[in-house]
Amino acid sequence: MAEFDIGPYVSRIEANRSIKDALMHSLKTRRPPYRISVTDLLNLKQAYFKRKYPEIVPPLEKQQLMWAGTGFHKTFGSAVSSEEYLEQFIEAEGIVGKIDIYEKIPVEVKTTSTPVDTKDLLQYRPAYIEQLGMYCAMVNAHEGEIIIYQRPVEESPSTSPLVAYHITFPNLEAIREEMRRRRDLLVQALISNDPSNLPVCPWFNRQCDYSQVCDCKTTSVPASHEIAELAGEIYVDSTTCEQLLSKMAGSQSSQLFRINDIVFPRKAYFERLKLNGEVLKEKDEYLRSMDERGFIDALRDSLRYGAPGEVQRIPVQHAPLADLVQTWQNVPTILRDPKFSSLVERERLPRTFSHYFLRLGFDCALTKHAQGRLLVYYAKVPKEDAKLMVYDVTFKNLDAIEAEALRRVELLEKASAVLQLPKCPSWMCPYCDYRLECGEA
Numbered sequence: 001m002a003e004f005d006i007g008p009y010v011s012r013i014e015a016n017r018s019i020k021d022a023l024m025h026s027l028k029t030r031r032p033p034y035r036i037s038v039t040d041l042l043n044l045k046q047a048y049f050k051r052k053y054p055e056i057v058p059p060l061e062k063q064q065l066m067w068a069g070t071g072f073h074k075t076f077g078s079a080v081s082s083e084e085y086l087e088q089f090i091e092a093e094g095i096v097g098k099i100d101i102y103e104k105i106p107v108e109v110k111t112t113s114t115p116v117d118t119k120d121l122l123q124y125r126p127a128y129i130e131q132l133g134m135y136c137a138m139v140n141a142h143e144g145e146i147i148i149y150q151r152p153v154e155e156s157p158s159t160s161p162l163v164a165y166h167i168t169f170p171n172l173e174a175i176r177e178e179m180r181r182r183r184d185l186l187v188q189a190l191i192s193n194d195p196s197n198l199p200v201c202p203w204f205n206r207q208c209d210y211s212q213v214c215d216c217k218t219t220s221v222p223a224s225h226e227i228a229e230l231a232g233e234i235y236v237d238s239t240t241c242e243q244l245l246s247k248m249a250g251s252q253s254s255q256l257f258r259i260n261d262i263v264f265p266r267k268a269y270f271e272r273l274k275l276n277g278e279v280l281k282e283k284d285e286y287l288r289s290m291d292e293r294g295f296i297d298a299l300r301d302s303l304r305y306g307a308p309g310e311v312q313r314i315p316v317q318h319a320p321l322a323d324l325v326q327t328w329q330n331v332p333t334i335l336r337d338p339k340f341s342s343l344v345e346r347e348r349l350p351r352t353f354s355h356y357f358l359r360l361g362f363d364c365a366l367t368k369h370a371q372g373r374l375l376v377y378y379a380k381v382p383k384e385d386a387k388l389m390v391y392d393v394t395f396k397n398l399d400a401i402e403a404e405a406l407r408r409v410e411l412l413e414k415a416s417a418v419l420q421l422p423k424c425p426s427w428m429c430p431y432c433d434y435r436l437e438c439g440e441a
């Protein structure tokens with residue numbers, strides 16, 4: 001079968017410098033938070049310096065690390081719950097917070113690279129308990145859950161990747177009292193320009209962006225965990241953990257195709273075969289891919305930040321293809337983060353990143369836009385100025401691209417053997433779990 005080459009359909013690629021500069025600016029300068037949040041109450045000194053020195057922002061390299069995993073909540077949340085329960089904004093006592101999942105009880109999702117000692121969460125992760133305790137107090141719930149995803153580490157590859165803890169909080173009023181005390185301490189320090197009464201942060205010794213301006217070396221108030229100590233029962237909840245894992249497996253199956261499925265039809269074919277069989281076996285693999293997606297999700301959010309209304313999602317309905325095409329400033333836009341450590345020259349882009357161009361081409365053709373925008377974020381390129389590239393891509397003959405998209409949907413629907421489907425880019429095959437079945441080994 002002749003392979004479809006998107007290259008000849010790309011008529012122009014222009015690097016868009018002004019958009020790049022605007023995006024870099026919004027990435028670097030984050031607005032100082034104007035309300036007191038639950039996370040401020042976990043680290044009062046940092047909350048103080050964040051407001052007093054909004055010009056101090058972590059370098060992008062460090063932000064990348066901080067972002068890794070932050071989007072995990074969202075992806076994980078969508079797999080185990082539904083939209084109306086995710087990222088619930090709450091406010092009480094002049095304090096704001098956002099609960100990751102809130103159906104019946106608050107659920108906080110965490111990711112970590114350091115294995116957690118399941119026996120003593122209170123000792124090893126008191127801040128997790130404090131945060132959940134505050135959410136519980138704010139919504140008047142006497143119990144909550146903490147779900148921890150532990151990234152696989154070489155030293156202990158066999159540990160379960162997902163652990164759920166059930167925690168009770170018998171005395172919510174005492175938690176609220178402590179929250180008010182911390183809130184007032186912070187407000188007082190901000191008014192008097194004096195952070196000396198604020199306790200040092202629990203991660204005191206680690207690298208902090210405010211260490212040059214912080215008074216923690218001379219401060220006398222130690223870190224404390226009064227709220228964590230107010231927790232009642234804490235136990236590892238393996239039943240919930242199992243339920244979450246099976247919900248995750250269920251969430252993957254759907255009769256509809258996404259646009260990504262027609263970019264990589266062979267992978268979609270195998271994934272469906274796997275799902276049509278018994279329950280998903282590679283949960284660890286799935287969790288890991290969620291974690292990796294976290295970074296790009298966070299970046300996407302960060303790019304959107306400060307530009308409400310500029311992002312839209314346009315539904316594509318060509319049954320059984322159902323998806324949303326994201327437009328930014330009315331242009332279909334995709335953001336990708338290749339693992340390359342140097343930039344790819346403009347003229348080599350369609351060949352090197354043929355799958356990005358295919359995806360953008362499909363997005364454009366299915367929504368009738370001749371121009372799309374490709375944002376490439378090179379996380380491994382150390383030079384800040386070269387990390388993000390913005391390209392405006394013009395396609396020609398949209399009808400032919402759309403026809404190819406619909407041909408792939410039809411092929412996917414009817415395929416009885418994988419060889420009937422277009423191949424993925426060949427560099428992907430050596431890393432692919434299906435290479436044996438696909439005849440690419």
Ligand code: SF4
Nearest residue numbers: 046201208211214216
């Ligand atoms: S230097 Fe230490 S105490 Fe000060 S804000 Fe940073 S982590 Fe907190």
Ligand code: SF4
Nearest residue numbers: 266424429432435438
């Ligand atoms: S082996 Fe290659 S062509 Fe087959 S599904 Fe994997 S990446 Fe795609």
